[in-house]
Amino acid sequence: MYVLVGYATAHGSTRGVAERLAAGLGRAGLQTDVRPLDVVDDADAYGAFVLGSAVHNQSWLDPAKEFVSDNLELLGPRPVWLFSVGMPGALRGPWKRLGPMEAPVVVRSLPADLSYRDHRLFSGVIRASQLPLGGRIRFRLLGGRYGDFRDWDAIDSWAAEIAGELLRT
Numbered sequence: 001m002y003v004l005v006g007y008a009t010a011h012g013s014t015r016g017v018a019e020r021l022a023a024g025l026g027r028a029g030l031q032t033d034v035r036p037l038d039v040v041d042d043a044d045a046y047g048a049f050v051l052g053s054a055v056h057n058q059s060w061l062d063p064a065k066e067f068v069s070d071n072l073e074l075l076g077p078r079p080v081w082l083f084s085v086g087m088p089g090a091l092r093g094p095w096k097r098l099g100p101m102e103a104p105v106v107v108r109s110l111p112a113d114l115s116y117r118d119h120r121l122f123s124g125v126i127r128a129s130q131l132p133l134g135g136r137i138r139f140r141l142l143g144g145r146y147g148d149f150r151d152w153d154a155i156d157s158w159a160a161e162i163a164g165e166l167l168r169t
């Protein structure tokens with residue numbers, strides 16, 4: 001079965017997460033393609049989907065939202081996993097607990113009738129140069145730190161879970 005690991009990124013860190021997930025699925029014996037979602041026009045070729053996006057303003061980027069909306073019918077009967085790449089790992093102190101609260105908010109920005117097996121919110125990379133001035137001020141007020149917060153162990157173990165489910169079916 002071919003698995004599409006599809007992503008939307010603004011600054012590249014989500015592509016890194018997608019490539020790592022695909023590598024994990026590949027190690028388990030699955031065939032994968034890693035592709036940006038705005039170039040996928042042959043979704044029918046895939047038997048399973050791991051779809052993700054960078055999070056901006058608590059929502060997926062447009063190319064990822066459009067892919068899901070345009071392919072809802074096709075995705076329906078096929079196994080789908082969702083991942084979001086945001087900045088929960090960048091928060092500190094009392095703001096840290098806001099991180100996990102974001103995951104359900106992000107999913108609510110997707111079509112309500114999208115069925116999926118699991119959704120994970122991973123931490124990505126956050127740099128001052130990526131944020132407008134207002135965003136940098138808000139980020140500092142939330143006790144944010146800049147850096148690369150990708151948790152490769154968590155990403156690898158989720159890939160192994162997905163592979164386990166797909167290989168059982």
Ligand SMILES: Cc1cc2nc3c(=O)[nH]c(=O)nc-3n(C[C@H](O)[C@H](O)[C@H](O)COP(=O)(O)O)c2cc1C
Pocket residue numbers: 008009010011012013014015054055056057058059085086087088102123124125126127130131132135
């Ligand atoms: C304009 C902007 C808005 C963002 N808004 C959010 C947000 O609402 N929630 C969040 O968790 N992360 C937010 N982030 C952080 C990004 O999701 C994070 O840096 C992620 O790693 C970006 O992925 P990318 O490198 O693939 O673009 C924002 C980043 C930018 C640049």
